[in-house]
Amino acid sequence: xxxxPAASEVSPIADVAPLSLCARSPHVPADRxxxxxxxxxxxxxxxxxxxxxxPNQPSQTEAVRVLEEFAGGLGGAHPATxxxxxxxxxxxxxxxxxxxGPRGVYLDGxxxxxxxxxxxxxxxxxxxxxxxxxxxxxxxxTNLVGALGFQQTVQTLSGHRLLCIxxxxxxxxxxxxxVSTLLGRLVDAGVALAATSNTLPGKLGEGRFAxxxxxxxxxxxxxxxxxxxxxxxxxRHRGLPEAPAPFxxxxxxxxxxxxxxxxxxxxxxxxxxLAKVHPSRYGALTDGLNAVCLTDVQPVPDQSTALRLVVLxxxxxxxxxxxxxxxxxxxxxxxxxxxNGGYRKKYFRAISRLTALxxxxxxxxxxx
Numbered sequence: 001x002x003x004x005p006a007a008s009e010v011s012p013i014a015d016v017a018p019l020s021l022c023a024r025s026p027h028v029p030a031d032r033x034x035x036x037x038x039x040x041x042x043x044x045x046x047x048x049x050x051x052x053x054x055p056n057q058p059s060q061t062e063a064v065r066v067l068e069e070f071a072g073g074l075g076g077a078h079p080a081t082x083x084x085x086x087x088x089x090x091x092x093x094x095x096x097x098x099x100x101g102p103r104g105v106y107l108d109g110x111x112x113x114x115x116x117x118x119x120x121x122x123x124x125x126x127x128x129x130x131x132x133x134x135x136x137x138x139x140x141x142t143n144l145v146g147a148l149g150f151q152q153t154v155q156t157l158s159g160h161r162l163l164c165i166x167x168x169x170x171x172x173x174x175x176x177x178x179v180s181t182l183l184g185r186l187v188d189a190g191v192a193l194a195a196t197s198n199t200l201p202g203k204l205g206e207g208r209f210a211x212x213x214x215x216x217x218x219x220x221x222x223x224x225x226x227x228x229x230x231x232x233x234x235x236r237h238r239g240l241p242e243a244p245a246p247f248x249x250x251x252x253x254x255x256x257x258x259x260x261x262x263x264x265x266x267x268x269x270x271x272x273x274l275a276k277v278h279p280s281r282y283g284a285l286t287d288g289l290n291a292v293c294l295t296d297v298q299p300v301p302d303q304s305t306a307l308r309l310v311v312l313x314x315x316x317x318x319x320x321x322x323x324x325x326x327x328x329x330x331x332x333x334x335x336x337x338x339x340n341g342g343y344r345k346k347y348f349r350a351i352s353r354l355t356a357l358x359x360x361x362x363x364x365x366x367x368x
Contacts, residue, residue, distance in 0.1 A: 018256040018264035018293065022273040026284035030147040033280065034156060037134040037144070040318030043120035051117050057232040060114070063107065066228055067118055070105055071125035074161055074192055104193030106168075109230035112352060115196040118230075119164050122194055128161035135164040138197075139311060142175050143280035145182065153182060158189035167314070167349070168197040187224050195225070197345075244362050249295045249326040255364040256293035256324070262364075263289055267297040267327060274308040282315045289321050291364055297327030300334055307343065309333070310350045317353040322361035330354040 039046070048068055053060035105122075107115045123135045134157060136144070145153045157163060163186060169175060183193060247255075256264035265273075277285060286292070300306040316323060333354075334347045 018259075018262050019289065021263050021265050021285060021292070022269050024285050025277060026281050026287070028281045028284045030144075032284075033140070033144050033147050036283070037136045037140070038130060039120035039123055039135050042318050042320045043116060046117050046120050047124055048118075048121045051114055051121060054232050057113075057230075059229050059231045063118060063228045063230050066226075067105065067122050068125065070192075070194075071122050071127070075127040103187055103191075104195070104225040106225045106227045107194070107196040107230055108227050109196075109232070113230045113232040115230060116166050119166055119194055119196055123162065123164050126162045126192075132160050133162045133164075134160055135166070137166045137314065138169045138175070138179065139167070139279065139314075141165060141179060141182075143278075145178060147280065150178075150182065154185045154189075157186055158191060160186075160191050162192045162194065165193070165195040168195045169346075193224065244358055246297065246325050246327055246329055247365055251365050252293050252295055252324050252326040256291070259291050259293075259364055261288055262291040262293055264293045264295070267294045267325075270294065271300065271305050271309065274312060275305070279308060279311040282312050283319070285312075286315055286319055286321055289319075291322045291324060291361060292316060293364075294323065294325040295327065297325045297330075297333070299328060299332065300338075303338065303341075303343065306334055306338055306347065310343075310346045313350040313353050313357075316357060320360070321357065322364060323354060323357040324361040324364050325358065330358060 048064050051060075051064060053064065107118060109115055120135065123133055126133055148156060163183075165179075168179075187193065253264060256262045274282075300309055331351050333351065338344070338347055
């Protein structure tokens with residue numbers, strides 16, 4: 001294990017120094033990217049039965065009903081089987097026609113209404129072997145295309161029963177066209193689709209704004225999706241106390257030493273290190289961690305750095321890794337310009353998730 005830069009400035013208070021994210025440069029082979037396209041650990045055990053609809057939001061109950069029916073309709077033979085397929089699934093002979101009508105669902109709603117819970121429940125409920133179902137974020141899907149190449153990605157996923165895409169991004173035209181083209185090929189191969197994205201914070205309450213954006217951006221694929229609106233407030237803040245204030249650097253450092261398999265890094269150095277690691281490897285960067293401890297948390301200096309931090313926050317949240325921090329509160333990481341700009345939905349999501357992980361980390365100080 002390697003000492004963290006922040007840890008080296010204090011007297012040892014345990015036999016083993018904390019880990020350092022800045023000392024990690026993981027290599028992730030392409031086959032691992034494919035094998036890891038399953039619901040993340042946070043959503044390993046979720047099911048439709050464990051989703052608790054808000055009684056004041058009937059759209060949540062309706063979404064469960066529709067998704068259960070959708071999963072049930074994905075049983076039986078693959079829609080595109082029934083004949084031999086040529087290279088990459090093209091040139092099929094005697095292949096069954098893909099059923100007419102929507103072959104996908106799009107979950108439209110704000111932050112923390114349980115869209116990912118429902119998407120993961122759909123994956124679990126679909127009657128197919130895990131190897132024939134794929135689940136990943138939009139970023140992970142674009143990373144997969146980057147690792148395998150477009151044609152190989154089509155070939156790899158075209159035999160799947162279902163592809164679930166969480167956090168579909170509408171703010172990068174190039175990536176949106178790339179993924180839309182990929183989805184078109186997969187629909188032709190008989191793959192069912194499900195996706196989520198977030199309504200922009202400034203557009204909450206404006207009905208189907210996000211759904212309209214989504215259906216417009218995927219262009220020719222819009223007929224394949226049924227949009228489900230899910231109303232409600234962010235469950236991460238529903239009835240919960242406010243986010244805990246940052247702790248002192250001494251408290252964070254002590255907790256890092258006292259917590260097995262915790263990392264300890266100075267926030268500015270960690271941001272610099274993220275620029276040296278491809279975002280597709282951020283999940284591997286957190287392998288084996290029980291907690292992430294950060295000192296000297298400061299405002300994020302620029303947009304590129306902020307977007308990398310968003311990806312790291314997503315991977316930590318997926319893996320339920322608590323984040324203990326000293327310095328600036330997480331709701332002040334991003335400037336007003338960032339929060340009002342084109343990537344604001346990502347920054348609000350990161351704030352929400354880091355706040356939840358900060359709550360999870362409070363016990364580490366007491367334990368330390």
